[in-house]
Amino acid sequence: MISAAGADTEKKVMMILKVLSESYEPLGSIAIARKLEERGISLNERTVRYHLKITDERGHTQPLGRDGRMITPRGLEELREALAPDQLGFILEKLELLAFKTTFDPKTRTGLFPINTSLFNKEIFPKAIQAMKGAFKAGLCVSQLVATATEGQKLGDVVIPDGKVGLATVCSVIVNGVLLKHGVPVDSRFGGVLEIKDSKPKRFVAIINYGGTSLDPSEQYIRARMTSVSEVAKTGNGKILANFRELPAPARSIVEQVIAELKEAGMNGVYALGNTSEPVCQMSVGTNRIGMALLGGLNPVAAAVEAGIEVDNVAESGMIDYQQLVGFSDLPHKS
Numbered sequence: 001m002i003s004a005a006g007a008d009t010e011k012k013v014m015m016i017l018k019v020l021s022e023s024y025e026p027l028g029s030i031a032i033a034r035k036l037e038e039r040g041i042s043l044n045e046r047t048v049r050y051h052l053k054i055t056d057e058r059g060h061t062q063p064l065g066r067d068g069r070m071i072t073p074r075g076l077e078e079l080r081e082a083l084a085p086d087q088l089g090f091i092l093e094k095l096e097l098l099a100f101k102t103t104f105d106p107k108t109r110t111g112l113f114p115i116n117t118s119l120f121n122k123e124i125f126p127k128a129i130q131a132m133k134g135a136f137k138a139g140l141c142v143s144q145l146v147a148t149a150t151e152g153q154k155l156g157d158v159v160i161p162d163g164k165v166g167l168a169t170v171c172s173v174i175v176n177g178v179l180l181k182h183g184v185p186v187d188s189r190f191g192g193v194l195e196i197k198d199s200k201p202k203r204f205v206a207i208i209n210y211g212g213t214s215l216d217p218s219e220q221y222i223r224a225r226m227t228s229v230s231e232v233a234k235t236g237n238g239k240i241l242a243n244f245r246e247l248p249a250p251a252r253s254i255v256e257q258v259i260a261e262l263k264e265a266g267m268n269g270v271y272a273l274g275n276t277s278e279p280v281c282q283m284s285v286g287t288n289r290i291g292m293a294l295l296g297g298l299n300p301v302a303a304a305v306e307a308g309i310e311v312d313n314v315a316e317s318g319m320i321d322y323q324q325l326v327g328f329s330d331l332p333h334k335s
Contacts, residue, residue, distance in 0.1 A: 009051070009054070010082075012041075012043060012047075012051050013051050013054055013055060013060075014079065014082050015036060015039070015041055016032055016036070016048065016051055016052065016055065017055065017060060017061070017071055017075050017078065017079045018079060019032050019035045019036060020032070020061065020069065020070065020071040020075070021071050021075075021076060021079055021157075023070075023157075025067075025070075026064045026067040026068035026069055026070050026159075027068045027069060027070075028066075028067075028068035028069075029045045029046075029048040029049045029052060029068075030045050031068065032048050032052075032068075033045050033047075033048050036048070052069060055069075055075065056069075058074075058075075058078070059072060059074045059075070060072060060074055060075030060078055060079075061075055062159055062161060064152070064159070070154075070159040072159070072161055073117075073119060073158060073161070073312045073314050074312075076314060080214055080215060090213075090214045091210045091213055091214065091215070091216055091217075091316075092188060092210035092211050094316050095173050095176065095188050095210065095316065096176075096188075098114040098171070098173045098176075098177065098316055098319070099114075099173055099176035099177040099180050099186070100177070100180065101114070101177070101319055102114065102173070102174060102176075102177020102178060102180070102181065102319075103181075104174060104177065104178060104322060106178060106258075106261040106262045106264065106265035106267065107261060107265075109265050109322055110322055110323070111321070111322060112319040112320065112321055112322075113170065113171070113173075113174040113177060113178075113319065113320065113322070114156075114170075114171040114173045114174060114177065114316055114317075114318070114319055114320075115147070115155065115156050115168040115169060115170060115171050115297075115317055115318065115319070115320045116168065116169050116170075116171050116218075116297045116298050116301075116313065116314065116315045116316065116317055117155045117156055117158040117166055117167070117168055117313070117314045117317035117318075118166070118167045118168075118169065118298070118301045118311050118312070118313050118314075119158075119160065119161065119164045119165070119166055119167075119311065119312040119313075119314075120164065120165050120166075120167065120304075120309070120310075120311055121163060121164060121165075121310065122150075122151075122163055122164060122165050124309055124310075125165040125167075126332070127307075127309060128167075128304045128309050128311070129331055129332075131230070131303055131304040131306075131307035131309055132300035132301065132303050132304050132328070133328075134230055134233035134234065134303065135229050135230065135233050135299050135300040135302075135303040136300050136328045136329075137233070138232070138233035139268060140229055140232060140233060140240055140295060140299045140300070140303075141169065141170070141268075141295060141297065141299055141300050142169065142170040142171065142172050142174065142267060142268065142269035142294075142295055142296075142297045143169075143170040143266050143267045143268065143269070143325075144266065144327055144328045144329070145170060145266050145267075145325035145326065145327060145328070146167060146168060146169055146170075146325060146326065146327075146328050146331070147167075147168040147320060147324045147325050147326065148165060148166060148167055148168070148326075148331065149165070149166040149168070150165060150166075151163065151164060153166070155167075155168040155317065155318070155320065156168065156314075156317035156318020156319060156320060157317055157318035158314050158317045158318065164312075167301070168317075168320055168324075169297045169298060169300065169301065170267060170269070170297055170325075171297045171315070171316055172243050172269045172294040172295060172296065172297050173188075173316065174262070174267060174269065175245075175258075175259075175262065175267075175269050175270060175292075175294055176188065176245070178258055178261075178262060179247070179251075179254075179255065179258055182254050182257075182258055183251075183254070184247060184248070184251045184254055184255060184258075185247070185248065186245050186246075186247055187245060187246040187247070187289075188210050188243070188244075188245055189209065189210065189244045189245065189246060190207040190208055190209045190210060190217065190243070190244050191207070191208055191210065191216065191217025191218055191221075191241070191242075191243045191244075191296070192204040192205075192206055192207040192208070192217065192241075192242055192243070192244060193205050193206040193207075193221055193226050193227065193239050193240070193241065193242070194239065194240055194241070194242035194271075194281060194293065195238075195239050196232045196236065196237060196238055196239065196240060197236075197237055198236055198237065199232075199236035200236075201242070201271055201272050201281050201293055202281065202282075203281055203282040204242070204244070204281055204282065204283055205239065206221065206226060207244070208220065216315035216316060217243075218241045218296050218297075218298045218302075218313075218315055219298075219313050219315050221241060221302075222241075222298060222301065222302050222305050222313060225305070225306070226239065227239050227240060227241060227299075227302040227303075227305075227306065228240075228306065229241075229299050229300070229302045229303040229306060230303045230306050230307070233303070240295070240296065240299050240302075241295075241296025241298055241299050241302060242271060242281075242293050242294060242295060242296055243293070243294040243295075243296060244280070244281075244283055244291065244292070244293055244294075245291070245292045245293075245294060246285055246286060246289045246290070246291055246292070247289065247290050247292060248288065248289065248290075249276040249277070249288045249289055249290050250288075252276075252290055255273065255290070255292070256273070259273070268295070269294045269295050269297075270292060270293075270294060270295075271293045271294060271295045272291075272292065272293040273290065273291075273292050273293075274290050274291040274292070275290065276288065276289070276290055277289065277290075278290075278291075279291065280292065280293055281293050297315075298313060298315060300328075301313060
C-alpha cells in the first residue's frame with residue numbers, strides 16, 4: 001500500500017513529467033518550477049531537482065547538461081499510464097492539435113507536419129531497415145520519405161536516448177492538417193487493423209475509437225502482434241494498420257484535389273475514398289458524409305516487429321520540417 005507521503009511524491013513526479021511532455025525543448029529546474037507555479041503547484045527549485053533525480057533513476061527523463069532535461073519515451077509511457085483514467089479522448093485531442101499545427105504546403109513542399117518516432121537499438125538498425133524495405137517498396141506507408149537521428153538529437157518532441165537510433169515516419173494526420181488548411185473539417189473516428197485481399201482493402205477487423213482511449217491504437221496493435229504487413233507486401237494478402245476518417249460530402253472535389261497534390265509531393269496516405277453515405281471497408285458513414293481510410297504511418301515499423309526486432313514507438317510524436325526528410329531508399333542499408 002502506498003503511503004500518503006509516497007502518493008504525494010508520485011503526484012509531483014507526474015506533474016513534472018507532464019510539464020516536460022509539453023515542452024519542445026529541454027527544461028531546467030527553474031523553468032519547471034515556474035511552469036508548475038503557473039498551474040497553481042508550488043515547488044521550489046531544490047524540490048524540483050530532488051524529484052528530477054527520481055525521474056532520472058527511473059529512466060523517465062534524460063539529462064542534457066546545462067540545457068536541462070527532456071522526457072524519454074519511457075517517461076511518456078509512464079505518464080500516459082498514470083493519467084489514463086483522466087485522459088479518455090487524449091489521442092483525439094492530440095490528433096486535432098497536430099492537424100492545427102500542420103503548415104505543410106504540398107505545392108511548394110515546405111512547412112511542418114506530424115510524424116511518428118520509432119527507436120531502435122543502434123546495432124540492429126541496419127537489420128530493421130532490411131525488414132522494413134518491403135513495406136516501403138509496396139507503398140504500405142504514408143510516405144517513403146523519412147528522417148533519422150542519433151542519440152541526443154531530436155525527432156519531433158522525442159530526444160533519442162543513448163544507444164538508440166530514431167526513425168521518423170510521416171503520420172497520417174498530415175492529411176487532416178492539409179485538408180483543414182483548405183477549410184475541410186475531418187472527423188477522426190478510429191484507428192484499426194485493415195484486412196487486405198488481392199492488394200485491395202477489404203474490411204476492418206479491429207478498431208479502437210479515438211474518443212475512448214488514452215493510447216494510440218497503432219502502438220497497441222503493434223505490441224499485440226496483430227499485423228502481417230510483410231505478408232501483404234509480398235503477397236497482397238494480410239493485415240495492416242489503417243485509420244478511418246469522415247468528411248462532409250460537398251467537400252469531395254476539394255478532398256480529391258488535396259489527395260492529388262499530396263501524392264505529387266510524395267505523400268500517399270489515402271488508401272480508400274468512398275462515395276456519399278456509402279460504406280468504406282465495410283464501415284458505415286453518416287448521411288451526406290464520405291468515408292476515408294488512411295494508411296497507418298507505422299506500417300513499416302510493424303513489419304520490423306514482425307521480424308522479431310525490438311522497437312519503442314511514440315506515435316504522433318511532434319512536428320518536422322519537410323526539408324529534413326530523405327528517401328527511405330537513401331538510408332545506409334549496412335552497418
